[in-house]
Amino acid sequence: MPFTYNGLPSRVIFGQGTLARVAEEVQALGCQRVLVLSTPQQEGQARQVLDQLGELGADVFAGARMHTPVETTEEAMRVLSSLGADGVVAIGGGSTIGLGKAIALRADLPQVVIPTTYAGSEMTPILGETKNGLKTTQRTLKVLPETVIYDVDLTLGLPVAMSGTSGINAIAHAVEALYAKDRNPIVSMMAEEGIAALARSLPIIAGAPADATARSDALYGAWLCGACLGSVGMSLHHKLCHTLGGSFDLPHAETHTIVLPHAVAYNAEAAPEAMARIARALGADDAAGGLYDLAKAVGAPLALRDIGLNEGDIDRATEIATGNPYWNPREIEAQGIHRLLSDAHAGRRPETLEATDR
Missing domain, CATH: 3.40.50.1970 (Rossmann fold)
Incomplete structure (x- = not known):
């Protein structure tokens, strides 16, 4: 290849x-x-x-x-x-x-x-x-x-809440690297390893914040995920988070944490290999659901309404996010993005297209 x-x-x-x-x-x-x-x-x-x-x-x-x-x-x-x-x-x-x-x-x-x-x-x-x-x-x-x-x-002193959202923010980089347009086997290997390291360490940190082994594992995972972000292009998830952060002043890590499962659900049908690798790294049956469950397990916020986005802002956010979109494995459709943001606003557990269709 x-x-x-x-x-x-x-x-x-x-x-x-x-x-x-x-x-x-x-x-x-x-x-x-x-x-x-x-x-x-x-x-x-x-x-x-x-x-x-x-x-x-x-x-x-x-x-x-x-x-x-x-x-x-x-x-x-x-x-x-x-x-x-x-x-x-x-x-x-x-x-x-x-x-x-x-x-x-x-x-x-x-x-x-x-x-x-x-x-x-x-x-x-x-x-x-x-x-x-x-x-x-x-x-x-x-x-x-x-x-x-x-x-x-x-x-070691990073607050539990910040540890969880910061760690899932890092996972977002690796997730999108797995279905990036310019992905490659080296970065994909780093991405899966980075997701796995954070997925196993963040729940431990939530219960034992001073666990040095878990902290080391999380920092190692964050390094790998950051290297993925630096090596290949990003897609829909990052575009949405840049829109929500820059135009609506939402907190960065929390926004990434909330949006990620929904962006993954949107792209699931178009990137099955990436979804399988994400699910495997999480130890979950479903990539989108596994990411949502991880956020819940570490006590992270699950709804955009809880971090400052008004329901009336969804139309404007959809317009900005679809106006000049990043490359994405699935075509960017305004109706689909609006639904994605509505689900994220309400904090609903995401379902992949396949699950919805059944």
Whole structure:
């Protein structure tokens, strides 16, 4: 079977206590004065990183926000310029990592990324930015972090609710990689392994958040799923989530968690091989139902109405999502997308087309 696989040039440090290596990794990139990035909620962790960097640390910018608003990036760029920083260290989840990428796009500076969630953005050359209420994405190696430090210890305190939604957000990357237009056997192998690692570890974490073995398994799965996202194109699920996040300001991980089973149900008939692999990785009979049951098992939200989407917004969301759709294994039909969003809004357990037809 002919295929093309593009490996991504990033350095990965994985283990426990690996945060201690941040200064040497910054030096290895040739940086002398780096800006540490975080959200306001994680400023304390950012200050600890700044202390570890010593003379290599310029300051902390703790203004990262969800969906990477352009105005936040512009503010960070002004701070970066005033400090004369020659690199960035981002600690946190997708919001902070997105800000680091947005800076790299504009200033072409090296990045060291320290993920504290399972979002997976650190392994991708993809940047999503929001401007005037619309989220747009682009793919360029300019935004791929040079070095990623995975420290399992930093995830031990990740709240149970965030662990579940962040982990299923990661699973979404691998799910769509399995039916991507440019899929290949290497990425498909990583995708199935990533889904399986998260599917077995997230329920354990929900009951025992400090279980270091489960946390390590989840972080390993998130790394694999993020690498899938970085290597192949995404489809309907990601388009829907970008629409809901960018235009309706819904929380990123929760949106992915709720939409994923419904997007999978929509595509089930058009991608049977992918569905079989997803179900196998989940240990479930049905891919869409298995994803919904996993979300329920970890206590994640199941309905878009519970995270801020009004029923009256479904028509507008359908219009945006179908206006400039990503490639998808099944044709994008407005009526089907409206039904998908209605089911996700209500939190109904999804059924595949085959199940519905019976």
